[in-house]
Amino acid sequence: MQFSRFGEFLNSGSGILTLMEDIDQALCGSTQMHLLGGGNPARIPQVQKVFREAMTALMAQDDRFERLAGDYDGPQGDTRFIHNLAHLLNTHCGWNVTPANIVVTNGSQSSFFALFHLFAGDWASGDARRILLPLAPEYIGYADVGLGQQLFRAFRPAITLHGDREFKYHVDFDRLTVTPDIGAIAVSRPTNPTGNVLTDSEVAHLRQLAVENDIPLILDSAYGGPFPNIVFPEVTTFWDENTITCLSLSKLGLPGLRTGIIVAKEKIAKAIAAANAILSLAPGSVGPALITDMISDASILSLSNDVIRPYYRERAKQAVSWIEAAVGDYPCRIHTPEGAIFLWLWFEGLPITSEELYQRLKQRGVLVIAGEHFFPGLGETWDHRQECIRISYAQDPASVETGIGIIGEEIARAFDGANSKCA
């Protein structure tokens, strides 16, 4: 029995598969693991309570449960949910959308699979185009979307250092060039894996570049505004016909319901609905049904801004203090934590690769993600790629603290081991 090229690629082991398997095995395994690896959101009791109440209310309301379970939504997603969301975005965020601009997907990964193949890959003209990632590191989940085809071109960031312990990436506009083989610009904001939040002026510059080149700007707002809005600095959100904004319910706390949302010009939204039909018939009904009333009364915004955002801001602060204590005098800088649920640690001069560090930590019961997998589309060699790891601070605080302590020990061992070999 033989596989196609697609099958051979699937069989070769992808970064995102290993990541998801690691998370799952750790959740289901018998050994106590410290889960600083995956993207599972925190269990915030106040948020969990809201969703339980929403589900209870849904069950109590006539045959709503029967309809959500027993009917297919259309390929664009649930009509009432989409209407409510358009209204929310217009009245509370100042956007200017109609229901025809919105399409529901089975989560952000599905959104990106469709979007990236819409604007990169083979063209009827015979050319091939790519997605420009203006700032690497970028999200690991993008990497394999091309199914073996190189879909991305990424650029190294500019780096500014802040004090002894912090640094921040910026889009390096001096280096960035948009060539004719670019089909779209894409960026996550906040950035997964770094927690970086592109400034309004960086986004404005990217938007201008997109318009000048007649290509869309794709904003991955899975962690951003208007919900769950895990964004610590004051920044604005916007939408226009040349921008594609991708939202998700996962980081609100509902990853199991697999709900993504794309806001885009009508022609694009229709193409995504067609992709839904072909790839999965229709998106799932539970996520939209569960939060449709919270969209309708806008309580999803206060939940995001008054509960979810402050929770993660506090957790980030706490995790930073644990890291500072754990790494002592060893080289370690933390990317300025501006959002998302991760810290991005840079061990400058690390004598082992980030993958080797990941393996050593896994042996010690700590799951992180090796930084080197977050550079899809960056061709050049750059030591920095192997010197970073992503850690999530979203899981049980005691476990995160223990995990960070072990990271400190392994960092010491890595640097000291190298030194003793040199002696």
Add this chain to the structure above:
Amino acid sequence: MQFSRFGEFLNSGSGILTLMEDIDQALCGSTQMHLLGGGNPARIPQVQKVFREAMTALMAQDDRFERLAGDYDGPQGDTRFIHNLAHLLNTHCGWNVTPANIVVTNGSQSSFFALFHLFAGDWASGDARRILLPLAPEYIGYADVGLGQQLFRAFRPAITLHGDREFKYHVDFDRLTVTPDIGAIAVSRPTNPTGNVLTDSEVAHLRQLAVENDIPLILDSAYGGPFPNIVFPEVTTFWDENTITCLSLSKLGLPGLRTGIIVAKEKIAKAIAAANAILSLAPGSVGPALITDMISDASILSLSNDVIRPYYRERAKQAVSWIEAAVGDYPCRIHTPEGAIFLWLWFEGLPITSEELYQRLKQRGVLVIAGEHFFPGLGETWDHRQECIRISYAQDPASVETGIGIIGEEIARAFDGANSKCA
């Protein structure tokens, strides 16, 4: 703004998209439509009650709801569900599977997208292969999975006539040839759209052809056994390492939860899990969580065999009697209703195409599906393709009866119009 070849294809309007949009617009629209078109399962009160109780029990059990909503499943699907299912298939169906043979997807359409691309399309050797559909008509949803690439080769069936009103398709093994460019054999059982159930001996023959050619046999059991088992004749189910069986929760009554299941040899199951990770990170959690206890105590089998199957058998009988009354002496044969939730009507010598009939019926408020869309991969011309329609008998009986009455009127009009033109 330009689209890739993939985007241009999505933009061109696909059969399955039109179908899903029609269903959705009819469900949400203000006009009363008679929904004989889509694949929505029936609302069977006894079944709905079971699912409501399962959800209520789930909500009442500690933090099960919080875990299903708040954690990602692994890319293979929920571990406990998979273990329970392997046990059920072994003890109650006599299969011989391990949990490593099972993978959950976001519904059967997602299953087929991954499977067909695994065994057809481009090969590393430079060849291209196709999926053999041994009996056309076959499921409309397969047609666009190739995204514009021709993934299928289909064969005309043999036809036997039964009395004045019935006919049945058979695999025409005299015609069927498995050439070296075939990557897999695929067949739905019961067949969507016809309600045909391949006999055990037909399946055995196909299984033998697959083994001889070292390619897998893909059995689409979305309507078949072991659940929901909407199969009226006595037939057996089986599984072996060379067979890929695809199950679904949709026709049990849960299409909104988007849950498909693939049972295949381990290497294939792993490749599908990788496709899950890349295309959607992980499958949704709600479907597996909702039915895991019903899998565990095997009550899903009694629900299928004692409630769902008899319900549809009765509905099919009723619909056949309405059709016989509605079409009077006009040419109309019904494919022997052996399963699924459809009747397949053949109007031999129909003076208009099935697409034209579909349009006329839509104008009259009756949604059906034109038969000509159910022949993916059949190159040859054949009048029969334009002479059939698929109707669902799953929706509200009064509406189905009215719809069938209108079909009778439009059939009379089509035949009489042609006759009067000849006069």
